Amino acid sequence: MRLFPLQPAMVPLFLYGLLCVPSITPHSAGLEGTSQTFEKIEENEDNSITIHNLTISGLSSNDTKKNIFLDSPVHLQLECIFNANTSQLQNFNVTWKHGDEEIIRNLYQDNNTGEWRTTLEVFVADVNRTGNYSCVFSSTSETKATFHIKVPPVLDGGKTLVVYNGDSTILKCNSSIYKPVEWLWYKVSGNEQVLLNVSSKFSKYKQVNKSASVTKLNISDLAEGDSGTFVCKAVFKIGESEGQVHVKVLSLMGPLKVFLAILAEVVVLVTIILGYEMLSKKKPSEDDEKSEEEQMTQLKSEENGEASTTRQRKV
Structure with missing residues (x-):
């Protein structure tokens, strides 16, 4: 890290939070051809400058990008090579x-390497100074390098927890290596976010911050009305970011109703099968009885015929 003294002409720009300083001397900062996706920048209490640079190989090369996450005000020097x-x-x-x-x-040539360089100094004091800073090189075609300056994201959001009526649960969010000034928990109600009362001893919501970068919300005695979206908001010195955790509370009767419905379907199916089997067995039995009756009738008629023939012979 190097110290760059401010010239008197630069002071008004600095007071507005943005310095754009063309340099006429070569820089010894390391070169980076690819972006670093997760880098922590500490607050510069000594007013020093944190340098970030990106290299472009030519006008035909793909756009180069780099993410810079800030949790505190910082004086940056962005350089494109x-x-x-x-x-x-x-x-x-x-x-x-x-x-x-x-x-x-702002464009100048490094006398030692022959590379073309451009620099931009910016003091990121609040969320208005975050966003995309791009250096655009152009001639017959165009290419650019972009520094994405962001407030650190909140992790562990987007999950859905399924719990039952009367249970307790713990919602968790974290900001990785970054340290918010404060964590806040909200419950989404319609189009609004309602701040939860986590300080009252009678509240069902209890906030536990295990460390500066981790927050937990304990919810006891859950009811179906607790279903919905909870928002964990990390408040940093230069802005805010938030994550969401979705909670779905089920009644104990819910699974029981499903079980009873399945059981009823099984009972009906078994009844139909047994009834069909009973009918199938009963039909052959009736056919057998009819067949026996027909045989008996036939035998009787034959016997009667033989008896009549015998009488005729005697006569």
């Missing part, structure tokens, strides 16, 4: 942008 041969390029220039707003044009 263009190391392609520009001798054949026409109207080669660079533009810095914050979002879609053009900030400054």
Whole structure:
């Protein structure tokens, strides 16, 4: 980390929270060709400058990106390095942008390496100074490098917990290596977020902050009315971020109703099967009885016929 003294002409810009300083001397900061996706920046209490840089290989290269997460105010120097041969390029220039707003044009050549460099100094004091800072190199075509300056995200959000009426549960959120000034818990009601009362000893909600970067919400004696979305909000010195945890409270009668419905279907199915089997057995029995009766009738008629023939012979 290097110290850069401020020139008197730069003071008004610094007071507005944004410094754009073209340098005429080579920088010895390390080069980075790819973005680092999760990097912590500490607060600069000594007004020193934290340097971040990105390298662009040429106008035909893909856009380069880097995430910078800040939990405290910090003075940043953003640097883009263009190391392609520009001798054949026409109207080669660079533009810095914050979002879609053009900030400054600043381009110089490193006398030692021959690389083209552009720098932007910005004091990130609040959430308005976060966002995307891009250096855009253009000639016959265009390429850019973008620094994404963000408030740290809240992790462990987006989960859905399924619990039962009368149970207790614990909701958890964390901010990884970053330390919020304060954690707040809310319950979503319609389009609003209602701050939970976690300080009263009679409240069913109890907040436990195991460490500065971890918060937990204990909910006791859950009821179906507790179903919904809970929001954990991390308050940092330069802004806020939040995560959500979804809770679904089921009545004990819910699973019982499902069980009874399945049981009723099984009973009906078994009854139908048994009834069909009984009918199937009963039908052959009736057929057998009819067959026996027909045989007896036939035998009687034959006997009667034989008896009549015998009488006729005697006569």
